[in-house]
Amino acid sequence: MPRRPRRWRRGMWIAFLLAPGLAVMTLFVAAPLLSSFRYAFFTFKGVLPDAFIGLANFQDVLFEAPFAAQTWRALWHNCVVFASLMLAQNGLAYLIAFALLKTLPGHRIHQTIVFLPVVLSAVIVGFLWKLFLHPLFGLVNAALALAGIHGPPWLGNESTALGSIIFTNAWHWVGFPALIFLAGMQRISKETLEAARIDGATDRVLMTSIIWPLVAPSTTIVATLTFIGSFNWFELPYVMAGAIGSPGGATDVLGLLFYRTAFGTASSGLQDFGHGSALAVLMFLFIATTSGIGLHFLRRREIEA
Amino acid sequence: MIGKHFGRRALAALMMAGSLGAAAQAGEVTFWTWRQEDKAVYQDLFAEFTKANPGITVKFEAFPNENYNTIVTTALAGGKGGDVLHARAYGGLEAMAKSGYYLPLDKSNVPELANLPDDANASESLRADGKVYAVSLAGQTLGLIVNKDIFATAGVAVPGTWAELLSACTALKAKGITPIANGTATPWMDAIFATVFTNPFLGPDWVKDMLAGKTTFSDAKFTGALAKLLELKPCLPDGFTGVDYATSQQLFSAGRAAIFVGGSFEIAPFKRGNPKLNLDFVPPPAPAAGQPTYVSRFFDSGFAVNAKSPNQADAIKLVRWMATKSFAEPAAAKLGNISSLKDVAAADPLLGKIAKLNETAMPYIGLVYFRYEAPTGTDLLQDGVQKMMGGTEQPEGVAKAITAGLAKWYKPFQK
Numbered sequence: 001m002p003r004r005p006r007r008w009r010r011g012m013w014i015a016f017l018l019a020p021g022l023a024v025m026t027l028f029v030a031a032p033l034l035s036s037f038r039y040a041f042f043t044f045k046g047v048l049p050d051a052f053i054g055l056a057n058f059q060d061v062l063f064e065a066p067f068a069a070q071t072w073r074a075l076w077h078n079c080v081v082f083a084s085l086m087l088a089q090n091g092l093a094y095l096i097a098f099a100l101l102k103t104l105p106g107h108r109i110h111q112t113i114v115f116l117p118v119v120l121s122a123v124i125v126g127f128l129w130k131l132f133l134h135p136l137f138g139l140v141n142a143a144l145a146l147a148g149i150h151g152p153p154w155l156g157n158e159s160t161a162l163g164s165i166i167f168t169n170a171w172h173w174v175g176f177p178a179l180i181f182l183a184g185m186q187r188i189s190k191e192t193l194e195a196a197r198i199d200g201a202t203d204r205v206l207m208t209s210i211i212w213p214l215v216a217p218s219t220t221i222v223a224t225l226t227f228i229g230s231f232n233w234f235e236l237p238y239v240m241a242g243a244i245g246s247p248g249g250a251t252d253v254l255g256l257l258f259y260r261t262a263f264g265t266a267s268s269g270l271q272d273f274g275h276g277s278a279l280a281v282l283m284f285l286f287i288a289t290t291s292g293i294g295l296h297f298l299r300r301r302e303i304e305a
Numbered sequence: 306m307i308g309k310h311f312g313r314r315a316l317a318a319l320m321m322a323g324s325l326g327a328a329a330q331a332g333e334v335t336f337w338t339w340r341q342e343d344k345a346v347y348q349d350l351f352a353e354f355t356k357a358n359p360g361i362t363v364k365f366e367a368f369p370n371e372n373y374n375t376i377v378t379t380a381l382a383g384g385k386g387g388d389v390l391h392a393r394a395y396g397g398l399e400a401m402a403k404s405g406y407y408l409p410l411d412k413s414n415v416p417e418l419a420n421l422p423d424d425a426n427a428s429e430s431l432r433a434d435g436k437v438y439a440v441s442l443a444g445q446t447l448g449l450i451v452n453k454d455i456f457a458t459a460g461v462a463v464p465g466t467w468a469e470l471l472s473a474c475t476a477l478k479a480k481g482i483t484p485i486a487n488g489t490a491t492p493w494m495d496a497i498f499a500t501v502f503t504n505p506f507l508g509p510d511w512v513k514d515m516l517a518g519k520t521t522f523s524d525a526k527f528t529g530a531l532a533k534l535l536e537l538k539p540c541l542p543d544g545f546t547g548v549d550y551a552t553s554q555q556l557f558s559a560g561r562a563a564i565f566v567g568g569s570f571e572i573a574p575f576k577r578g579n580p581k582l583n584l585d586f587v588p589p590p591a592p593a594a595g596q597p598t599y600v601s602r603f604f605d606s607g608f609a610v611n612a613k614s615p616n617q618a619d620a621i622k623l624v625r626w627m628a629t630k631s632f633a634e635p636a637a638a639k640l641g642n643i644s645s646l647k648d649v650a651a652a653d654p655l656l657g658k659i660a661k662l663n664e665t666a667m668p669y670i671g672l673v674y675f676r677y678e679a680p681t682g683t684d685l686l687q688d689g690v691q692k693m694m695g696g697t698e699q700p701e702g703v704a705k706a707i708t709a710g711l712a713k714w715y716k717p718f719q720k
Binding site: 048134137152154156157158246247249261272275 | 692
């Protein structure tokens with residue numbers, strides 16, 4: 001038997017090593033994605049695809065009442081979530097990172113404290129804050145009562161519910177962008193920062209004119225991840241406001257809308273994979289294209305800086 | 306070497322997976338349900354069935370409630386699944402039965418269907434063909450669960466009319482007791498809350514007119530009934546818009562609230578949670594003295610036969626038995642519910658009282674007639690009531706949204 005060429009054996013070996021990962025990715029990522037693409041074009045009879053209906057499901061979720069109103073409301077809430085997290089959560093993260101960069105006494109323990117909630121699961125954090133914000137037994141209103149303030153039912157008021165969940169998200173997640181910004185800041189050469197200091201730059205000038213452009217790669221990562229996270233937002237609103245986005249849809253986001261359209265809710269067992277898949281496909285396309293375009297511009301900004 | 310071992314393990318894994326999917330043995334009927342918590346009760350009952358039908362054993366298999374529909378429908382789509390399946394009712398049944406997975410039942414294969422009242426059989430029928438697909442297990446009744454001791458200690462009478470309810474609220478609040486435990490943060494509770502209190506204001510004739518297309522939810526009667534709910538705001542817990550289902554249950558079982566608006570299915574958990582609770586179940590207040598009042602009712606599950614079961618003859622025997630008193634009476638006693646069968650005596654006096662109230666019950670309208678397509682009647686009702694109680698929507702707006710939402714698929718409203 002002739003000896004097989006070395007390269008062939010090497011190729012086989014690589015294929016053998018790649019196969020399990022590839023199989024898992026195909027089975028659990030690519031296949032469901034492709035099947036939801038297919039399902040989006042069908043009506044459903046129970047859980048089985050029934051008739052091919054072209055783009056009618058997309059038409060329904062985007063333009064037909066009552067689906068469309070829910071879709072656009074949910075998308076708007078996702079936009080609010082993204083904007084608030086970018087400003088409040090990531091803005092705070094930037095300030096925290098700058099404070100940590102100064103290596104003041106105790107900065108190591110603070111770094112750990114800031115990062116600690118990130119390791120908790122979103123479900124735990126959601127339940128925890130749902131309890132803290134409870135109108136009768138909650139810590140927050142009990143604390144406010146000490147100051148003589150009658151706190152509102154945070155998660156029950158349409159005007160405060162979404163904000164409360166965004167706040168919880170920021171509490172949970174602020175350590176992550178802080179760490180990324182800090183890593184970016186630590187990569188800036190000491191000479192640059194010292195030179196700026198000698199020229200009389202204040203902290204404000206350092207933060208806005210010197211460090212900000214130099215951490216552009218970190219900003220790219222943080223902005224992209226926040227964008228994807230905000231538009232795929234699900235665990236926190238699901239735990240804190242339920243599948244319907246209580247109260248009265250004030251906390252409804254695309255993730256919840258997709259989930260209850262496809263799988264039904266506790267009160268209605270109606271499953272609708274057709275419209276659900278259409279929503280999933282739209283979400284995927286929206287997130288993929290927008291983050292693609294965003295990434296392109298953010299990258300360009302990195303080079304300019 | 307690695308490849309060889311891997312191959313063997315993969316083969317072993319495949320064989321194991323194969324054996325899991327293997328068909329049940331002859332004489333064994335598998336029963337699928339989402340009621341893991343009732344396992345012991347069902348196994349006792351099935352042992353009785355085996356005594357009466359030697360040679361047929363029943364295997365109990367439970368799945369998580371949230372995933373039950375998906376698991377069953379996936380299994381059925383692949384030609385597998387239990388022989389007898391615990392089925393949902395109304396729209397929940399329709400979602401699973403219209404794909405042809407369940408065997409149609411009639412007098413020829415299950416003569417015992419005659420033991421069930423028509424509205425129970427209707428709850429397990431499809432609108433398209435009118436055929437019955439499952440033997441209804443139990444009905445649930447919605448009304449007021451009352452803590453008798455709180456009323457007695459406070460010296461307040463359990464209210465029988467709307468005016469009495471409002472004055473009872475004031476009296477209880479003055480003594481530091483929350484009159485009604487319900488909050489509005491959990492949407493499905495809002496639909497129940499609204500149904501319980503609005504039904505006496507609507508009356509059975511209004512339901513007939515509405516179903517006949519003579520009127521809609523936007524009429525003055527329904528809008529007026531919704532507006533009545535706003536008068537209950539002072540009776541609810543402080544910050545009720547943020548009080549969810551679990552909190553409402555805690556308030557009531559801890560004896561901090563006098564009334565819990567809910568279903569008969571709440572009674573058993575309340576008694577288990579606090580055996581000292583001295584409970585009563587009463588209908589909601591009548592609009593005025595001398596006027597009738599009604600509890601609300603729906604049927605909630607049943608037993609279906611898998612249309613592709615290899616063991617169909619035995620499966621039908623089991624379902625036929627489940628439609629007789631031999632099953633229904635002990636099941637109702639042990640599960641603490643109210644059997645769908647006619648003339649089944651209730652072991653518990655409170656459940657007996659509810660069974661009596663059921664004789665004049667009105668339907669849980671949003672569920673019984675409007676939970677077939679999206680948007681469902683209960684979804685629209687709960688969404689609107691939650692907003693209305695939160696102060697961001699008016700009764701007229703809620704009523705209009707319900708009619709307009711249902712008109713998407715409910716023909717009589719499409720004008």
